[in-house]
Amino acid sequence: MKTETKQDPVIVAELVTRLSGDFGERAVTTHAVREHHSHGEGLADAALPDVVVFPHSNEEVASIVRLCHLARVPVIAFGVGTSLEGHVAALYGGVCVDLSQMNRVLEVNAEDLDCRVQAGVTREQLNAELKGTGLFFPIDPGANATIGGMAATRASGTNAVRYGTMRENVLGLTVVTADGRIVKTGGRARKSSAGYDLTRLFVGAEGTLGVITEIQLRLYGVPEAIQSAVCQFPDLASAVNTVIIAMQTGISVARIELLDEVQMEASIRYSKLEGFAVKPTLFFEFHGSQAGVREQSAAMQAASDEFGGSAYQWATKTEDRTRLWKARHDAYYAALAFKPGMTSFATDACVPISRLADCILETKADVEKSGLTAPILGHVGDGNFHLVVLFDGADPAQRESAEALAKGVSMRAISMGGTCTGEHGIGWHKLDVLAQEHGEAVDLMRMIKRALDPRDIMNPGKTVPL
Amino acid sequence: MSDLLGVWRERVRAAAAGNEPLRIVGGRSKDFYGQQLVGSIFSTSAYSGIQDYDPTELVITARCGTPLEKIEHALAERGQMLAFEPPHFGADATLGGCIAAGLSGPRRPHGGAVRDHMLGVRILDGRGDELSFGGRVMKNVAGFDVSRLIAGSLGTLGIILDASLKCMPLPRAETTLAFELAVDDALRRINEWSALPLPLSASCWFRDRLYVRLSGAASAVSAAQHHLGGEETENAPTFWRAIREQQHAFFQVACSAPLWRLSVRSTAPYADLGSEQMIEWGGALRWICAAPDDSAKRLRSWAKEYGGHATLFRSADKSAGAFHALSPPLLALHQRLKAALDPAGIFNRHRMYTEF
Secondary structure (H helix, E strand, O other): OOOOOOOOHHHHHHHHHHHHHHHHHHEEOOHHHHHHOOOOOOOOOOOOOOEEEOOOOHHHHHHHHHHHHHHOOOEEEEOOOOOOOOOOOOEOEOEEEEHHHOOOEEEEEOOOOEEEEEOOOEHHHHHHHHOOOOEEOOOOOOOOOEHHHHHHOOOOOOOHHHHOOHHHHEEEEEEEEOOOOEEEEEOOOOOOOOOOOHHHHHOOOOOOOEEEEEEEEEOEEOOOEEEEEEEEOOOHHHHHHHHHHHHHOOOOOOEEEEEOHHHHHHHHHHHOOOOOOOOOEEEEEEEEOHHHHHHHHHHHHHHHHHOOOEEEEEEOOHHHHHHHHHHHHOHHHHHHHHOOOOEEEEOEOEOOHHHHHHHHHHHHHHHHHHOOEOOEEEEHHHOEEEEEEEEOOOOHHHHHHHHHHHHHHHHHHHHOOOEOEOOOOOOOOOHHHHHHHHOOHHHHHHHHHHHHOOOOOEOOOOOOOO | OHHHHHHHHHHHHHHHHOOOOEEEEOOOOOOOOOOOOOOEEEEOOOOOOEEEEEHHHOEEEEEOOOEHHHHHHHHHHOOEEOOOOOOOOOOOOEHHHHHHHOOOOOOHHHHOOHHHHEEEEEEEOOOOOEEEEEOOOOOOOOOOOHHHHHOOOOOOOOEEEEEEEEOEEOOOEEEEEEEEOOHHHHHHHHHHHHOOOOOEEEEEEEOOEEEEEEEEOHHHHHHHHHHHOOEEOOOHHHHHHHHHOOOOHHHHHOOOOOEEEEEOOOOOOOOOOOOOEEEEHHHOEEEEEOOHHHHHHHHHHHHHHOOOEEEEEEOOOOOOOOOOOOOHHHHHHHHHHHHHHOOOOOEOOOOOOOOO
């Protein structure tokens, strides 16, 4: 970790004093709170901010950023700390802006199918508040992340096949720019606003171009009918080939998730799933009209049958469905519990759908060679899958082979015309592979960074470091 | 082709060095769109051809000068389409122009916009450097989303060399229903229907008739048709093409006056803005013909009130501004981005705003 460009401690101390004066108890410098804000999930690589501030409004965020701009001190936006690639580590110290107290749903426009929320609203909170409106917000990363964090990392989840990712579902933003100005991008009109599509630029910029404080989101009508199904396969190739056929023939599926046999064993144990074998498994969900889901699900069953899928089980009852998808969402925790005491991180390759089988099977062979335990799970309908690499963090040799395994997955995805990250982002863990993937284009991204954050104070050292 | 790009690189570098503005053109089908046409013509039409299309991937990669018609034909042959249903506005429309203009057709509210289908793009920036962003995968969060920024940037940030677009299977079944409805009822109904799990793929209201297109699996389309009622329309593909290409009577007859495009939230109530309107996109897009002098302010403030903006889409006189003015902080961000990608400001100068 680089520390040589940290701001002069005297200047930082003055800034902390000023923030304490302005924010009172909402500017916290205790070690415990700074430590809590020094890392996300994923690998522990804590780097402490000098102070954590809890603003309540856009204007308060702007006032913090203006002070940081003048003092040239880093600003790191923080939601609930569930990012996976070191996005929130305060590599150069600075001010952590914890947006969790900006957690109001500002408006729900049921007729327009949209809403506006503050950045600290979590996805579960939003859906709880939408209950009774007949609407829901479909993007569901594993964690109960904040909408601000999800916008900043361009998150997706199991529903992306049908509903897209944050990229497609953010209609507009309020952003505090690097010089502390409040700007609104996009709007309530479906079509993007006049001018450049700045919304899309801030979405996924990982807090390196500005602090997202409000988000206008697209909502969807709760489907008339939802049907889930599960199908188990004799081998991984059959499961993946079923997915490929389904996508290529345009079967309209809302979710299509793969769990390999290792992950199934972990999930059966952790989520107490009954009636499943330890075999590669696909979870499906269909959304639509009664007639539509019946037709699509039958088409999927036919596709599964072709590849030897057995025990195609329907789950139409809400409680069965909930249990199934809870197990899928808990898969990461199930993997961790599978080997207690182990350290872990997740890979995030995404490849063109036709290369998915090759990529997963070659990766599986790598896992076997490495001797490590690394369950495979993924949103395979998008060509995206994860390895949860489990290793003994105290054993340097294991750590090295875990990192080599992860790097191998990224490089394979890139060589197959894919990406090292389909949804977790770059943070600072994947800076080297970003350069491999994009080459000289990273230089242009750097120019954009410099244009929007000339003093390099917005989450410095991440995504596209100067 | 690589020789051609070599020539282009030199041309761009020389133009940047000499502060010579370049006006990037493909098929010149959208010359009418935007603020001003400035600079020496830089034609992209020679850089043409589909580079990669494997239907099983649901992705097509093609060069900027490829005729849009050729791309759509290649897709249709394999049962696929561009789900944003782009308007051509001329037989020579190219892929580059389609992306740069960022205009989508009737399917847009249901199938997504141009930018939503941009998986990757390669551009020649204002320094004459070739840069690739994104790729051919459905999800990619590696770095800034420059591909989306390029869509709709009217060629002001770089020359689009080639792009990878997501394609979608053609719907198995499609039908268009017509309903006799006054405008208020039509807006209410179409907004209600939009919230239901119906396979809607387009809507258009004009002179007390609401047209609704349904696309998808046969059973879903017939179930929706049964649910909605209405009267099945003949020659529906021709009808929607005429809407998309602005060959419909509304655009032909009424539009000797300038044409405005109002992008608002779909539930914005109908307002008498002085002349006849056509309403698309479930209420989110309103076309109106009105003289610019007295109408610009009125239309823009009405659109703003309803969460959107008004574009002077076709007009000989653009003095009212083709696009809604940007707030000073937003304008500053635009100028900084423009300077980052095109430091000498040579590409399509003033095409979007006169400030850059």
